[in-house]
Amino acid sequence: MTAATRAQVAPPPGAARLLAGAGDPPTLDRHLAVFGRVDTRLDAIRLAEEAGLRGRGGAGFPTALKLRAVAGRRGRPAVVANGAEGEPASKKDVSLLRVAPHLVIDGAILAANTLGAARIVLALSRPLPQVEHAVRERRHPALEIRYVPDRFVAGEETALVRALAGHEPKPTLKPPYPFERGLDNRPTLVQNVETLAHLALVARFGAPWFGDGTCLVTLAGGFKRPGVHEVPLGAPLADVIARAGGLSKRSSAFLVGGYFGRWFSAREASSLTLTPELLGAGAIVALPDSTCAFAECARVVGYLADESAGQCGPCVHGLAAIADALRESGRRDRRPDVRRWTAMVEGRGACRHPDGAARFALSALEVFGDEFDRHAGHHGCGRPCERVLPLTARR
Amino acid sequence: MKRPRLTLVVDPIACEGHGLCSELFPERITLDDWGYPIVDGTPIPEALERHARRAAADCPRCALKLVRGR
Numbered sequence: 490m491t492a493a494t495r496a497q498v499a500p501p502p503g504a505a506r507l508l509a510g511a512g513d514p515p516t517l518d519r520h521l522a523v524f525g526r527v528d529t530r531l532d533a534i535r536l537a538e539e540a541g542l543r544g545r546g547g548a549g550f551p552t553a554l555k556l557r558a559v560a561g562r563r564g565r566p567a568v569v570a571n572g573a574e575g576e577p578a579s580k581k582d583v584s585l586l587r588v589a590p591h592l593v594i595d596g597a598i599l600a601a602n603t604l605g606a607a608r609i610v611l612a613l614s615r616p617l618p619q620v621e622h623a624v625r626e627r628r629h630p631a632l633e634i635r636y637v638p639d640r641f642v643a644g645e646e647t648a649l650v651r652a653l654a655g656h657e658p659k660p661t662l663k664p665p666y667p668f669e670r671g672l673d674n675r676p677t678l679v680q681n682v683e684t685l686a687h688l689a690l691v692a693r694f695g696a697p698w699f700g701d702g703t704c705l706v707t708l709a710g711g712f713k714r715p716g717v718h719e720v721p722l723g724a725p726l727a728d729v730i731a732r733a734g735g736l737s738k739r740s741s742a743f744l745v746g747g748y749f750g751r752w753f754s755a756r757e758a759s760s761l762t763l764t765p766e767l768l769g770a771g772a773i774v775a776l777p778d779s780t781c782a783f784a785e786c787a788r789v790v791g792y793l794a795d796e797s798a799g800q801c802g803p804c805v806h807g808l809a810a811i812a813d814a815l816r817e818s819g820r821r822d823r824r825p826d827v828r829r830w831t832a833m834v835e836g837r838g839a840c841r842h843p844d845g846a847a848r849f850a851l852s853a854l855e856v857f858g859d860e861f862d863r864h865a866g867h868h869g870c871g872r873p874c875e876r877v878l879p880l881t882a883r884r
Numbered sequence: 885m886k887r888p889r890l891t892l893v894v895d896p897i898a899c900e901g902h903g904l905c906s907e908l909f910p911e912r913i914t915l916d917d918w919g920y921p922i923v924d925g926t927p928i929p930e931a932l933e934r935h936a937r938r939a940a941a942d943c944p945r946c947a948l949k950l951v952r953g954r
Contacts, residue, residue: 662895801896806918833916839897 498525500694517626520591533603539696546681549765558668562676565607570597572682573614575641577881578772581705584717590623596685614639641796646679659798660840711738711775726761738777747772749845752856784874786853787815793846804843807834888953889927898947909939
């Protein structure tokens, strides 16, 4: 029996797959009407492998490999659906959980059945009534919601596992990885909620239908229709801009992949295609020309420095130093310092937080190079910091 | 059969930047601009093993470890 004959409902026709049910309250009845039933006894490892599914939490790790790593361990595993979306530029996981909580739950149950998991935990950083309602509707004995602090690093796998154990959300040294020792010391699958929702669609409609897949992106800044959109993977950035109704303000630089991502000039951006490597967790910002790029970037690096878990010296001191140097770059040329320190912090934390922040800062240097030249020896650009790059107030 | 060579690994969470390691083993450990060790992770030749052991053993935070074959 093929996947196509298994499904009683036609697959969503357009690019909106995960979000096909948007607009109505996401009840179980509505979910079944839009997507049909799913056979949760199917082999999640095989499905993920056939579809070439890769994680949508930022790292883009092949889902089948992750599942297999957990399956290969001794002891009953746990499954954690990671809905702790700490990055302020990203809203896609929360949007998905609001629009299609049952799809996420389907994927988590598929993975749990394949692994013989004892627990399924939906990890959220804030209460979402839609998810709470969906969990009640499912009456699944192993399924529970747990809340973790809304912090940038809380979504990092080891930090998440620690938060679920009731500790502060701080990364731990790896190994051991969660697949070795995670929740209750069980082999633990930590999987982004969007990845699980895709898995639930692959189980229904098959890998050939899945194709290259879609991904959720969060658009901010100078787009006419900012917010969360679902786009085909491999689409040109230009298509995504068009889907968002075009630009509302002249923007000469684009941030792709959120705060662990990279800057692109408008010219580079015009020929860019959206690969999982570039997209990270899917946040894209169009930076309007009216705002001061240095101040915007320094603000983000300063935020990332504050959001450091505070455990590793190079991250604590290095990110603060890089943020200061960027802040001054509108007045004098601090490029050598930024270069020195971004190289210095790379790979020197327990997690990839310093690497991500350094990558962001270094790519700002490359893309805003002309501005650095123009400003060196002068006194600022005179443009205000419009705070286009979104940050979350620290609680 | 030759045993795999030793390498040095630092636990960045445990490390508090005392800097003793770079004094004891400057051949492989330098300090960054904030006083935290930058460890050369390449295999340690036998002639230097004694220095490496000393550096690892004397870390006040037990943050420096010698591991075999990585």
